[in-house]
Amino acid sequence: MNREIVLPPVKLAPSPRLSFGRFFAVLAKEFIQMRRDRVTFAMMIGLPILQLMLFGFAINADPRHLPTLIEINDSGPLQRAIVAGMANSTYFDFRGAVHGLAEGEKALREGTANFVVVIPPDFERDVVRGRRPALLVAADASDPTAVGGAAAALQGIVAGAIGQVLSGPLQGLAGGPAPFSVTVHREYNPEGKTSTNIVPGLLAIILSMTMTMITAVAIVKESERGTMEMLIATPVRPVEVMLGKILPYVFVGYVQTVVFLVAARLLFGVPFEGSALAFFLGFNLFILVNLALGFLISTAARNQMQAMQLSVFTILPSILLSGFMFPFAGMPQWAQWLGSGVPATHFLRIVRKVMLKGGGLGDIGGEMGALGIILAVIAVVAMLRYRQTLD
Amino acid sequence: MSGIAPAGAARSAVIAVTGLTKDFGAKRVVDHFDINVPRGAIYGFLGPNGSGKTTTIRMLCGLLTPDDGQGTCLGFDIRREAERIKEQVGYMTQKFSLYEDLSIRENLDFVARMYRLDRRRQRVDQALVDLGLADRAKQLAGSLSGGWKQRLALAACLLHAPQLLLLDEPTAGVDPKARRDFWDEIRRLAGQGVTVLVSTHYMDEAVQCDFIAYIAYGKKLVDGPAGEIPRQIGLVTYKVEGADLAGLEAELKPLPGVEQVARFGASLHVSGTDAAALERVVEAHAGDGRRWRTEEAGLEEAFIYLMAGARDNFARDAA
Numbered sequence: 001m002n003r004e005i006v007l008p009p010v011k012l013a014p015s016p017r018l019s020f021g022r023f024f025a026v027l028a029k030e031f032i033q034m035r036r037d038r039v040t041f042a043m044m045i046g047l048p049i050l051q052l053m054l055f056g057f058a059i060n061a062d063p064r065h066l067p068t069l070i071e072i073n074d075s076g077p078l079q080r081a082i083v084a085g086m087a088n089s090t091y092f093d094f095r096g097a098v099h100g101l102a103e104g105e106k107a108l109r110e111g112t113a114n115f116v117v118v119i120p121p122d123f124e125r126d127v128v129r130g131r132r133p134a135l136l137v138a139a140d141a142s143d144p145t146a147v148g149g150a151a152a153a154l155q156g157i158v159a160g161a162i163g164q165v166l167s168g169p170l171q172g173l174a175g176g177p178a179p180f181s182v183t184v185h186r187e188y189n190p191e192g193k194t195s196t197n198i199v200p201g202l203l204a205i206i207l208s209m210t211m212t213m214i215t216a217v218a219i220v221k222e223s224e225r226g227t228m229e230m231l232i233a234t235p236v237r238p239v240e241v242m243l244g245k246i247l248p249y250v251f252v253g254y255v256q257t258v259v260f261l262v263a264a265r266l267l268f269g270v271p272f273e274g275s276a277l278a279f280f281l282g283f284n285l286f287i288l289v290n291l292a293l294g295f296l297i298s299t300a301a302r303n304q305m306q307a308m309q310l311s312v313f314t315i316l317p318s319i320l321l322s323g324f325m326f327p328f329a330g331m332p333q334w335a336q337w338l339g340s341g342v343p344a345t346h347f348l349r350i351v352r353k354v355m356l357k358g359g360g361l362g363d364i365g366g367e368m369g370a371l372g373i374i375l376a377v378i379a380v381v382a383m384l385r386y387r388q389t390l391d
Numbered sequence: 392m393s394g395i396a397p398a399g400a401a402r403s404a405v406i407a408v409t410g411l412t413k414d415f416g417a418k419r420v421v422d423h424f425d426i427n428v429p430r431g432a433i434y435g436f437l438g439p440n441g442s443g444k445t446t447t448i449r450m451l452c453g454l455l456t457p458d459d460g461q462g463t464c465l466g467f468d469i470r471r472e473a474e475r476i477k478e479q480v481g482y483m484t485q486k487f488s489l490y491e492d493l494s495i496r497e498n499l500d501f502v503a504r505m506y507r508l509d510r511r512r513q514r515v516d517q518a519l520v521d522l523g524l525a526d527r528a529k530q531l532a533g534s535l536s537g538g539w540k541q542r543l544a545l546a547a548c549l550l551h552a553p554q555l556l557l558l559d560e561p562t563a564g565v566d567p568k569a570r571r572d573f574w575d576e577i578r579r580l581a582g583q584g585v586t587v588l589v590s591t592h593y594m595d596e597a598v599q600c601d602f603i604a605y606i607a608y609g610k611k612l613v614d615g616p617a618g619e620i621p622r623q624i625g626l627v628t629y630k631v632e633g634a635d636l637a638g639l640e641a642e643l644k645p646l647p648g649v650e651q652v653a654r655f656g657a658s659l660h661v662s663g664t665d666a667a668a669l670e671r672v673v674e675a676h677a678g679d680g681r682r683w684r685t686e687e688a689g690l691e692e693a694f695i696y697l698m699a700g701a702r703d704n705f706a707r708d709a710a
Contacts, residue, residue: 010508010552025504029493036492230488230547233454234505235477 022236026244030218034248044214044252048206048260055202056268066150068092068115069107071099078124081161082135086117089157091150104138115139115150127162199264200351201324204344206260207253207283208290208318213311215249215294220307238386246291253287273358282350282364285371289343292378299385318344346370405430405555405586406451408462408469413446413455420446422609423460428588428602433581435600435617436590439698443609444590445485448557451588452480465555478506481548485559487540489547491533495524498532499547506551518546538569545576556580558589562596574599594694605697613697617690626688626696627666629673631659633681646672653695662692 034041068086072079086092092115098104104116118136120126126133135158139151222228222245231241264270272279293314301307319325321339328339339345346367353359353367406428413421421443428434436444449455451464453473461468467475489498499518503511519525522542532543541561548556558577562570574596581587591597603620605613613623631639636659643649643661648668653660663669673683 010506010514019507021507022505025501029490029497029501032497033490033492225491226484226486226488227490229454229484229486230482230502231505233452233477233480233482233484234502235474235507236505 018237018240023240023244026236026241027247030245030248034252040214044210044256045259047210048256049263051202051206052199052260052263052267056199056264064090064150065093066091066114067095067112068117069096069098069104069113070094071104071116071118072097073121074119074123074125076124078127078162078165079119081165082119082158085157085161085164086154089153091153091157092117108138198324199268199270200355201322201348203257203260203264203351204286204322204348205315205319205324206256207286207347208344209311209315210256211249211253211287211290212294212297212314213308214252215246215291216297216301216307216311217304218245218249219295219298220301220304224303242295246295249291249294250287253283253290257283270355272355274354274363275360278359278361278364279351279354281361282347282354282368282371285368285375286343286347286350289371289375289378292375292382293343296378296382296385299382317342321345322348324348340370341374343371343374346374404428404463405432406462406464406588408451408460408464410460411447411450411457411462412459413443413450414458420609421450421457424606424609424611426604426611426614428586430586431581431584432601433577433587433589433599434602434604435597436588436604436606437592437597437694437697438590438606439592442606444606445559447606448482448559448588448590452482452557453477454482478551479553480555480557481551481553482557483544483548483559483561485563487544489532489540489544491531493532494529495519495532495535495543496528498543499550502547503550508551514550518550522546537564538566541565541569541573545573549580554585556585556587556589558587560590560592562591562593570596592698594691597694598690607697620690621688621693624688624693624696625664626662626692627664627669628660628662628686628688628692629669629683630686631661631681631683632657633679639676639679639681643672648672651692651696651699653692655691660686660692662688662696 070083072083083094087094095113098107098116101118104113104118107113108116116138118138120133120136123133123135137151137154222231232238261272265272294311297307297310297314301310317338321331321335322328322342322344323339324344328336328345331339350359350364350367353363357363404427406426409425411421411424411426412419424443424447426434436447438444446455450457451469453464453469453476456470456473461470463469464476465479467473469476490501493501496515496519499515500511503515508514516525519528524530524539524543532540535543545561556577562573565573570593577587577589578599589596589600597603598617600617602615603613603617604611605620613620615623633639636654636657640652640654640659643652648663648665648670649661649672650663650665651661653662661669661672676683
């Protein structure tokens with residue numbers, strides 16, 4: 001009642017097109033809500049660490065210490081060097097010797113050994129004479145992942161052992177191809193550690209997941225609870241609402257990335273070889289793409305549950321088709337095409353190039369371009385849909 | 392306050408629209424709606440659920456763009472100047488639409504920022520004192536009871552001292568005492584020159600309004616000063632007192648000319664629009680020992696009549 005006496009009447013001036021004050025109010029409100037929603041807040045910070053632990057430690061596509069049996073039909077420095085080299089590689093754990101093929105096959109069948117290595121008679125002599133004798137490795141291939149890495153490494157180990165032992169006039173032989181068909185270059189990850197490869201890729205997955213989902217849910221929450229109706233009845237402009245709502249999650253993305261980089265360094269010793277600027281630009285572009293995607297989802301979802309489900313739907317391709325889980329080049333052509341439309345594919349490459357291969361801005365041009373195109377497409381579709389949903 | 396209205400705007404009409412129409416897909420939600428709301432009036436929107444009241448209110452304050460029709464709200468064009476209208480309108484949504492996870496003060500402060508109010512802190516403090524919530528300012532809005540939420544929502548609507556209040560079923564789910572207090576506040580505001588447009592389906596609230604528009608299925612059926620509504624409908628009412636009214640009610644209902652039988656305390660109100668047919672019914676019951684007397688139909692009878700007939704009216708219109 002005494003409101004009129006205490007305070008001067010409200011001045012009604014035409015509102016400016018855009019107001020920093022209103023934008024800031026939405027931003028501040030969003031941060032308060034974020035802080036009060038303990039579960040989501042914990043998820044945003046805890047999720048990167050949890051995922052890092054799970055994927056980094058638990059998933060191991062390149063297992064070591066596989067039980068191995070050996071049948072030695074020749075003896076000499078070369079054989080000893082090969083056996084020592086294999087043991088040192090930590091791929092193979094020698095559990096004993098076998099005599100005859102049947103014994104080795106039985107061990108493989110029963111699962112007591114993953115490998116049986118047979119060094120044929122006169123192996124060293126044949127090597128010296130340049131006859132390229134076959135070093136037979138029988139592997140239990142029922143789990144290809146389990147033995148793939150070890151089998152691939154074998155060639156290098158044997159070549160190394162031969163190089164050590166053979167010297168002088170025999171050195172020319174050392175370079176000759178060993179009788180193994182699998183060839184793998186491990187130029188950027190000489191130890192073949194899965195975590196070095198998987199951990200940087202994980203950043204792409206974590207950002208995809210949280211950025212898209214949280215943005216979509218935050219926007220949908222506003223219309224589901226009816227607060228959007230109050231908001232748009234005030235003079236606030238849509239762009240102030242959108243920026244105010246989205247920027248806090250950009251900040252969350254920054255926090256997640258810092259947490260992630262520190263954890264990757266401390267827990268897994270993942271190096272950061274390349275240009276910080278290239279990483280920074282790539283990562284910001286990728287966050288933008290995900291926010292736009294979250295925004296797009298919010299225009300389609302009626303409630304938070306739908307927003308969540310649609311977000312999960314977009315996350316699966318990020319995991320399966322981006323080259324995170326399976327090598328990109330190994331996928332069929334149509335899957336590669338699909339994968340090229342997934343933002344995580346390109347960010348994954350940026351991260352691996354920059355963190356592991358020491359790449360700079362010049363190396364990630366293609367990926368940045370692809371992300372730019374994806375962003376433009378998503379943003380256009382989202383804006384078209386947003387206009388429809390206002391009415 | 393009158394200095395704010397731009398020159399050329401009709402002084403007396405705060406809202407003046409004609410032919411307002413809105414379709415959602417194939418469904419016509421609002422069908423050629425006209426209304427004139429004079430300054431300082433309390434204008435009631437009545438009608439069953441889904442009759443287009445909310446959509447009409449949303450079009451008036453610029454939340455929705457009409458598919459057809461034109462007009463002004465506070466002197467601004469509802470199609471082109473929605474942003475200006477929003478600055479001077481207080482819109483209270485049907486559902487509580489403040490943030491449940493913000494405190495009472497944070498909510499008011501947020502709304503004040505949306506309107507870019509000067510002396511924000513003082514205005515929010517004052518609103519908290521007026522509300523009687525000054526000592527609970529830090530409590531989350533979500534923890535308030537229905538009545539308090541409604542008062543908070545109204546306070547938030549009033550922060551920027553709007554000239555026009557649009558209230559969409561403001562007292563749904565609020566206890567009778569809080570409803571009475573709410574209406575006292577509405578009356579006080581109207582006395583200060585604030586125009587109030589309120590939708591409701593409570594009869595006791597409708598009788599508080601100066602003007603009433605009755606809407607069903609997107610069409611306006613009746614519109615005018617509250618006192619003239621029964622005459623507009625042309626309703627004739629007989630009041631019956633005596634024994635076994637329940638039996639009489641069952642007996643009267645199927646008779647021609649009897650369109651409505653409603654119980655009001657110890658009497659039965661028998662109404663119809665066909666005076667001659669109703670008179671024949673009354674004459675046939677003249678000697679049954681009950682007291683029959685004709686009475687001018689009140690707003691109550693009119694509303695019951697409108698509510699009950701909404702579907703039929705619409706069916707007739709559509710045919």
